[in-house]
Amino acid sequence: xxxxxxxxxxxxxxxxxxxxxxxxxxxxxxxxEVHMETQGTxxxxxxxxxxxxxxxxxVLLCVDVHIEGTERFKDKKVMKIPxxxxxxxxxxxxxxxxxxxxxxx
Amino acid sequence: MAEEVKRTxxxxxxxxxxxxxxxxxxxxxxxxxxxxxxGNLTGGQNVSTLDGITIPDALTTIGVFGMGLLPSxxxxxxxxxxxxxxxxxxxxxxxQVASFLGAGFLGGMIGGIVAGYIALWLETYLxxxxxxxxxxxxxxxxxxxxxxxxxxxxxxxGGPIAAITAALTAFITGLDYTQRLTTGFILGxxxxxxxxxxxxxxxxxxxxxxxxDGIYGPExxxxxxxxxxxxxxxxxxxxxxxxxxxxxxxLSEVENIKVAFPMGVCMITxxxxxxxxxxxxxxxxxxxxxxxxCGAIAFSMGVESMVPSGGMFVVPMMTNPGWxxxxxxxxxxxxxxxxxxxxxxxKPEEIDxxxxxxxxxxxxxxxxxxx
Numbered sequence: 001x002x003x004x005x006x007x008x009x010x011x012x013x014x015x016x017x018x019x020x021x022x023x024x025x026x027x028x029x030x031x032x033e034v035h036m037e038t039q040g041t042x043x044x045x046x047x048x049x050x051x052x053x054x055x056x057x058x059v060l061l062c063v064d065v066h067i068e069g070t071e072r073f074k075d076k077k078v079m080k081i082p083x084x085x086x087x088x089x090x091x092x093x094x095x096x097x098x099x100x101x102x103x104x105x
Numbered sequence: 106m107a108e109e110v111k112r113t114x115x116x117x118x119x120x121x122x123x124x125x126x127x128x129x130x131x132x133x134x135x136x137x138x139x140x141x142x143x144g145n146l147t148g149g150q151n152v153s154t155l156d157g158i159t160i161p162d163a164l165t166t167i168g169v170f171g172m173g174l175l176p177s178x179x180x181x182x183x184x185x186x187x188x189x190x191x192x193x194x195x196x197x198x199x200x201q202v203a204s205f206l207g208a209g210f211l212g213g214m215i216g217g218i219v220a221g222y223i224a225l226w227l228e229t230y231l232x233x234x235x236x237x238x239x240x241x242x243x244x245x246x247x248x249x250x251x252x253x254x255x256x257x258x259x260x261x262x263g264g265p266i267a268a269i270t271a272a273l274t275a276f277i278t279g280l281d282y283t284q285r286l287t288t289g290f291i292l293g294x295x296x297x298x299x300x301x302x303x304x305x306x307x308x309x310x311x312x313x314x315x316x317x318d319g320i321y322g323p324e325x326x327x328x329x330x331x332x333x334x335x336x337x338x339x340x341x342x343x344x345x346x347x348x349x350x351x352x353x354x355x356l357s358e359v360e361n362i363k364v365a366f367p368m369g370v371c372m373i374t375x376x377x378x379x380x381x382x383x384x385x386x387x388x389x390x391x392x393x394x395x396x397x398x399c400g401a402i403a404f405s406m407g408v409e410s411m412v413p414s415g416g417m418f419v420v421p422m423m424t425n426p427g428w429x430x431x432x433x434x435x436x437x438x439x440x441x442x443x444x445x446x447x448x449x450x451x452k453p454e455e456i457d458x459x460x461x462x463x464x465x466x467x468x469x470x471x472x473x474x475x476x
Contacts (some may be wrong), residue, residue: 010124010306011131014368014375041128059473065125066186084302088382089468096470103188104475 001032001101003094004048005060008067009083012041019062019086026090030098036060039067046061048072060093062086077104107340111371122186122221123214124306127313129182130175131414134313137171138412140164142422168411175317176200176213183214187221188228188250191242195220195250199258206263208316209270215262220254270318277320283374285322285405292323292391293436294398296330300381302373313413321409323424326400328410329433332417333399334392335369338362341391347379354450355458358383372416382466384448391443399436403429 005023009015020036027034033057035056037048050072053059058077062065062085079097141164144150149161151169158166177200184196199220203212227246229403237245295308312323319349342362345353354362358380365376381388406428423429 010128011278011301012128014301014373018375041132063121065121065128079473079475085468087378089465089470091465092468092470093473096473100473100475 001058001098002052002056003027003032003034003058003060003097004036004052004056005034005050005062006037006039006069007062007083008039009064012039012045015064015087016040017051019083022090023060023062023093024086026094029091030094032094036062039063044068049057057098062096077101107305117187117221117225119218120303122218123310125186126179126182126214126217127306127310130178130313133164133171133174133178134316135412135414137168137174138316138338138410138420139415139419140168140171141411142168142419146422172317173204176203176208176210176216178213180217180220180400183217184221184224187218187328188224191228191246192221192224192250194247195224195254198251199254200260202255202263203266206258206267207270208263208266210317211270212258212263212266214314215266216254216258219252219257219262223253224250226457270319272319273315275321277315277322278344282405286401288458289322289326290397290401290406291335292326292404293330294397296327296400297334297374297396298389298393300334300377300392301331302378305374316413321411321424322404322407324413325403325408325410325429328372328413328416328419328423329399329403329408329429330367330396330436331372331374332433333395333436333440334381335362335365336437337392337395338377338380338388338444339366339369340437340441341444344441349445351445352443352453352456353453354380355383355456356452357458370417387447388444391440391447394443395436395438395440397436398439399432402432402435406432 007016007019007023011021016038017040020038024034024036035048035052036046038045053072053076056087058079059073061078061080062083063080064083076087081093144161144165147161147164149159149163149165151165152158152162177197180200180203181193181197184192184199196217200213200214203209203216206212224246227249228241231245233241233245290311292308296305298304309327312327316324339362342354342359361376361379365380368376372395377392381392407425408429409424410419410422412422420426420429
């Protein structure tokens with residue numbers, strides 16, 4: 001499965017990157033291809049390419065704040081969670097994504 | 106239609122816009138606060154003309170300009186987070202209105218929310234002919250929003266908000282020593298309950314707001330208190346190992362503390378979260394009481410901070426930095442001793458947990474779905 005997503009927290013220095021690490025690790029452990037963009041206080045890093053977004057099965061937003069570029073995902077299946085949840089239970093979040101994706105097939 | 110409005114409002118909410126605004130605001134406040142602090146330390150003053158201006162004067166004055174932008178920043182970016190781009194301009198304007206009314210930070214927040222929702226409402230429900238579509242984000246929404254929100258602010262909301270701000274200022278500045286002690290204790294206690302998470306944001310924001318309105322004591326409690334949990338666990342690690350010989354941390358936690366301490370120096374409290382998660386109640390009690398002691402000492406001894414962020418690096422810029430260090434040390438010591446006292450001593454076979462698979466806590470995700 002291919003997942004893309006964006007992480008952004010309030011101060012943009014800690015939770016953003018902790019969420020990214022947690023999700024990437026959990027998704028890779030389950031055999032998914034995953035690309036997470038971060039919108040921290042430094043700006044956008046690891047920006048998603050149009051191709052990555054086009055190929056993705058779904059979009060996972062781990063965000064506590066307003067993010068830029070949501071229009072890129074307007075035709076995609078989008079799941080939105082707070083960064084805290086991504087850090088606390090990344091594997092369960094990825095399993096939930098698999099489960100929801102199976103439902104929609 | 107009312108239903109629809111409710112749904113849009115619920116989707117955007119209030120919390121995410123405020124958090125968004127804070128994330129835009131922080132760099133401005135940090136830079137301005139440091140400018141004022143450096144300027145003041147080198148003998149600068151806030152000046153209004155260029156006659157005989159020195160570099161320290163210039164720094165202080167620029168910092169004060171930055172602080173003056175705060176109500177606009179908060180209002181502008183709240184409105185931006187609610188209504189996207191068309192909200193930005195009227196939002197910034199409402200911040201200026203708030204400054205003018207003496208409603209400060211709180212006025213900026215409310216002005217931003219009002220402007221944002223009006224702009225969002227117009228975006229959603231105002232139908233114009235196709236030829237006028239292009240004018241919507243450029244002219245129609247910003248102008249109409251500014252008119253409606255501005256009139257609301259000036260004639261309805263401004264007065265009460267300014268009164269609340271003034272009352273709060275009078276309350277804080279009018280406290281005697283014992284009252285300052287209790288206020289500092291409570292401020293410290295609630296400041297970092299969940300280590301920079303959602304609960305902490307509320308008291309943090311209140312302190313930021315008071316700082317923007319010229320009350321710097323609570324901000325010092327916030328800055329110092331943010332370092333107490335990481336310093337406290339680090340001290341607990343050292344003391345438990347070398348003084349009390351009571352092992353209370355597993356190897357994975359020791360690794361976490363090694364990261365949490367330098368993060369704490371930079372005022373990132375979040376490093377403590379993994380340690381707290383393993384033993385939530387005991388850790389939170391220990392760190393909250395440590396924070397409370399730190400807050401009580403700092404606030405009662407008149408420690409003030411004009412910089413909202415930066416950890417140890419801004420301590421020298423505070424008023425009464427000596428007492429700031431005392432408060433910090435006392436708070437960390439209280440946290441460390443409480444941790445050692447409250448935490449269960451680990452059995453030798455429990456300590457090495459590095460090769461054990463981490464198990465996640467079960468969470469309820471049934472509400473999640475794709476949209």
